[in-house]
Amino acid sequence: MQRYFSRKLIIYALTFFLAVTIDWMIPRFMPGDPIRNMLTRVSVSSNPSAIQMMYDYYTHLFGLDLPLWQQYLNFWNSLLHGDIGISTYLFPTPVTDVLWRAVPYDIFLLVPAILLSWYAGNKFGAFAARSKWLDNTISPLGYILTATPYMWLGILLAWFFGIVWGIFPIAGAYSFNMQPHLSWAFIGSIFHHWFLPFASLFLVGFGGWAIGMRNMIIYELEADYSHYLEALGAPRKLIRQYAFRNGILPQITGLALQLGVIVAGALVTEVVFSYPGIGYLLLAAIQNQDYFLIQGCFLFIIIGVLLSNFIIDIVYVLVDPRTRRGMTGESA
Amino acid sequence: MSLQVDNLRVYYQTLRGDVKALDGATFTLADGEIMGLAGESGCGKTTLGHSLIRLALPMRFIEGRVTLDGEELPIWDTEKMNDFRFKKISIIPQYAMNAMNPTRKIGRMTAELLGSRKVDFKDILPELKRRLDLVKLSHDVLDMYPIELSGGMKQRMVMVLSTLLDPSLLIADEITSALDVSSQKAVAEMLVEFRNRKCCNSAIVITHDISILYQIADSIMVMYAGQLAEKASTETIIHAPRHPYTKLLISSLPEVGVKYTERRLTGIPGNPPLLLDPPVGCRFRERCPIAFEKCIEIPPFVEIEPGHFIACWKEAGTHAQA
Ligand SMILES: Nc1ncnc2c1ncn2[C@@H]1O[C@H](COP(=O)(O)OP(=O)(O)OP(=O)(O)O)[C@@H](O)[C@H]1O
Ligand code: SF4
Ligand SMILES: [Mg+2]
Numbered sequence: 001m002q003r004y005f006s007r008k009l010i011i012y013a014l015t016f017f018l019a020v021t022i023d024w025m026i027p028r029f030m031p032g033d034p035i036r037n038m039l040t041r042v043s044v045s046s047n048p049s050a051i052q053m054m055y056d057y058y059t060h061l062f063g064l065d066l067p068l069w070q071q072y073l074n075f076w077n078s079l080l081h082g083d084i085g086i087s088t089y090l091f092p093t094p095v096t097d098v099l100w101r102a103v104p105y106d107i108f109l110l111v112p113a114i115l116l117s118w119y120a121g122n123k124f125g126a127f128a129a130r131s132k133w134l135d136n137t138i139s140p141l142g143y144i145l146t147a148t149p150y151m152w153l154g155i156l157l158a159w160f161f162g163i164v165w166g167i168f169p170i171a172g173a174y175s176f177n178m179q180p181h182l183s184w185a186f187i188g189s190i191f192h193h194w195f196l197p198f199a200s201l202f203l204v205g206f207g208g209w210a211i212g213m214r215n216m217i218i219y220e221l222e223a224d225y226s227h228y229l230e231a232l233g234a235p236r237k238l239i240r241q242y243a244f245r246n247g248i249l250p251q252i253t254g255l256a257l258q259l260g261v262i263v264a265g266a267l268v269t270e271v272v273f274s275y276p277g278i279g280y281l282l283l284a285a286i287q288n289q290d291y292f293l294i295q296g297c298f299l300f301i302i303i304g305v306l307l308s309n310f311i312i313d314i315v316y317v318l319v320d321p322r323t324r325r326g327m328t329g330e331s332a
Numbered sequence: 333m334s335l336q337v338d339n340l341r342v343y344y345q346t347l348r349g350d351v352k353a354l355d356g357a358t359f360t361l362a363d364g365e366i367m368g369l370a371g372e373s374g375c376g377k378t379t380l381g382h383s384l385i386r387l388a389l390p391m392r393f394i395e396g397r398v399t400l401d402g403e404e405l406p407i408w409d410t411e412k413m414n415d416f417r418f419k420k421i422s423i424i425p426q427y428a429m430n431a432m433n434p435t436r437k438i439g440r441m442t443a444e445l446l447g448s449r450k451v452d453f454k455d456i457l458p459e460l461k462r463r464l465d466l467v468k469l470s471h472d473v474l475d476m477y478p479i480e481l482s483g484g485m486k487q488r489m490v491m492v493l494s495t496l497l498d499p500s501l502l503i504a505d506e507i508t509s510a511l512d513v514s515s516q517k518a519v520a521e522m523l524v525e526f527r528n529r530k531c532c533n534s535a536i537v538i539t540h541d542i543s544i545l546y547q548i549a550d551s552i553m554v555m556y557a558g559q560l561a562e563k564a565s566t567e568t569i570i571h572a573p574r575h576p577y578t579k580l581l582i583s584s585l586p587e588v589g590v591k592y593t594e595r596r597l598t599g600i601p602g603n604p605p606l607l608l609d610p611p612v613g614c615r616f617r618e619r620c621p622i623a624f625e626k627c628i629e630i631p632p633f634v635e636i637e638p639g640h641f642i643a644c645w646k647e648a649g650t651h652a653q654a
Binding site for chain 1: 414427431433435444448
C-alpha cells in the first residue's frame with residue numbers, strides 16, 4: 001500500500017515538474033511583448049524616451065531582462081514561495097487575486113453542471129439499457145447531443161433564448177447595472193445569467209454520460225459473470241445491480257477528470273456567454289500577452305488535474321479490487 | 333433414469349441464417365452416471381450443455397424434450413427455468429475463470445446469490461466450508477476477490493459454488509482445459525469425489541481431452557458436427573469403438589489412458605463441415621473412409637448392444653434398418 005502510493009507520488013511530482021516547465025515556456029515562446037502591450041494600453045506618455053525608460057523599468061521589475069535560465073530558476077524559486085507574480089494586464093493586481101476572483105464563477109457554473117449531468121445521465125443511461133423502446137427513442141437523441149459541437153449548441157441557445165426570444169441574458173455573471181450585494185434582486189440576476197451557460201453544459205454532459213452508461217451496462221450484462229449468474233437462476237435485479245456497480249467505475253474516473261478541469265473553466269462556454277471564469281480570463285490573458293496570468297491560469301489547471309487524478313487513484317483503490325491487487329503486486 | 337433428452341434441436345440465429353449447432357440429440361443419463369462428452373472444437377458440446385440450463389439468444393429452441401428426474405424441463409422458457417437452475421441442474425461454465433463478479437468478495441457474492449434464491453447463507457456456511465476443504469481451498473477465499481485467486485483456485489471455487497445446492501445434474505464444461513497437467517488430474521478427481529458424496533447426482537463432463545474422461549467418466553458420448561455419433565461405456569469407447577469417427581478419434585490419441593496427453597483431437601484428415609449449411613445425410617460422410625450410397629440419408633442413433641448407441645449405416649447394420 002505504502003509502496004504503491006509513494007511510487008504514485010513520485011510520478012505525480014515528475015508530471016507536475018514537467019507540466020509547470022511547459023507552462024513557463026508557453027507564454028515566452030509566444031510572439032509579442034507583455035510590457036510593451038501593457039504600456040500601450042496605459043499610454044501614459046507620448047514621449048519616446050519616457051516610454052523607453054518605463055519600459056526598461058518594468059522589464060527589470062518583472063525580471064524579463066534576465067537570461068532565460070535565470071528567469072526559469074527565479075520562477076521556480078518564487079513559485080515555491082507561493083508567489084506567482086503580478087498581472088501585467090490588470091496591473092498591479094497579483095495574479096493570485098485575479099484568479100481567486102474568477103474561480104467562484106467556475107465553481108458555481110461547473111460543479112452543478114457536471115454533477116447533475118453525471119447523475120442524471122448515468123441514471124438515465126442505465127434505465128435506457130433495460131428497455132428496448134426507450135433505447136430506440138432516446139439513445140439517438142443522446143448521440144445527437146454529444147455529437148453536436150459544443151460551440152454550436154452554445155451559440156444556438158444564446159441566439160434563440162437570448163436574442164430571438166430574449167428570455168435570458170447572454171453576457172456577464174450578473175446585470176451590468178448592478179453592484180454585487182446581498183439582495184433577492186441580485187441573486188435573481190445571478191441565476192438568470194447563470195442559466196444558459198449551465199443548461200448548455202448540462203445538456204452536452206447529460207448526453208455523453210447517458211450514452212456511456214448505457215453502453216457500459218449492456219457490455220456488463222453480456223459479461224461472463226452475468227451469464228453465470230443467469231445460469232444459476234439469479235433474478236434480473238441482482239444481475240443488474242452488479243452490472244450497474246461495475247459499469248459505474250469508468251464513469252467515476254470520467255467524473256473526477258471533469259471535476260479536475262473545473263479550474264480551467266469551460267473555455268468555450270465562458271467565451272460564448274462572456275461568463276467571467278478562469279476560461280474567460282485565460283483568453284484575455286493570452287490576448288494581452290500577460291505572461292504571469294497565463295502561467296497562473298495553467299498552473300491552476302495543472303494542479304486541479306493532478307489533484308483530481310490522485311483522488312481517483314485513491315477512490316479506485318477503495319471501490320475496485322482489481323487495482324488493489326496491483327499494489328501488493330510485483331509489477332505495478 | 334436421471335436425465336432424458338429427446339430429439340433436442342437448438343440453432344443459433346445469425347444474420348446469415350441458422351447455425352445448426354445441435355441437430356436432434358437423443359440420449360439418457362443414468363443415476364450417478366458421469367458421462368463424458370467429446371468431439372472436435374465447434375461440434376456443439378457447449379451448445380448442448382448450455383441448452384439444458386440457459387438457452388439464451390442467439391440460441392433458438394427448435395424442438396425436443398428434456399426430462400430430469402421425471403419432470404420436464406421448460407428449457408425454452410427463461411423465467412420458468414429459474415426454478416430448476418442451481419437447485420436441480422447446474423453448470424461449471426467453460427469460462428469459469430471469469431465467472432465470478434470481479435468487484436465482489438467471493439463470500440459476499442455467494443451470500444447474495446443464495447439470498448436471491450431464498451437460501452440462507454448462514455445455514456449453508458458449514459457445508460460450504462466442508463466443500464472448500466474437499467477441494468483444498470482455504471476458507472479465506474471467501475474474504476477475497478476473484479482476482480486474488482489463481483486460475484486453478486477459481487476453477488475449484490466455481491465448482492464448489494455451482495454444486496452448493498446439490499443439483500441432480502451438473503454440467504462441467506472444459507473444467508480442465510485451462511489448467512496445467514497436475515491440477516487437471518486433481519480437479520478431475522475432485523469431480524468424481526463430489527459425485528460420490530452426492531454433491532451432484534449425475535454429471536456431463538465436456539472436454540476435448542479423452543484421457544481425462546478415461547480417468548473419471550462412466551460413459552462417453554461422442555459428437556460430430558452438431559449430431560451424436562456414438563455413446564457407450566468408457567471401456568467400450570476406448571477399446572472397442574464402432575463409429576468410424578470415434579475410431580479415428582481414439583486412434584489419433586497415443587496410449588490413451590496410460591498417460592495424460594496434451595494432444596487434442598487433431599489427427600483426422602479434413603475439417604468438420606460448417607454448421608450454417610451442413611451436408612445432407614451423415615455429416616461425417618466427406619471424411620469417412622467407409623462411406624457408401626446409403627450415407628446420403630441421416631443415420632439414426634440406435635442401440636446396437638445394451639448401452640451402446642451409434643449413428644452409422646454401415647456399423648449399425650441391421651439395427652439401423654429395423
Ligand atoms: N453465438 C453464436 N452465434 C453463432 N454461432 C455460434 C455461436 N456460438 C457457437 N456457434 C457455433 O455453434 C457451433 C457449436 O459451438 P459450441 O461452442 O457448442 O462448440 P464446442 O463443441 O463447445 O466447441 P469447443 O470445444 O471449442 O468449446 C460452432 O460451429 C459455432 O461456430
Ligand atoms: S453413416 Fe456412412 S458416412 Fe456416416 S459414419 Fe457411417 S459409414 Fe461413415
Ligand atoms: Mg465449448
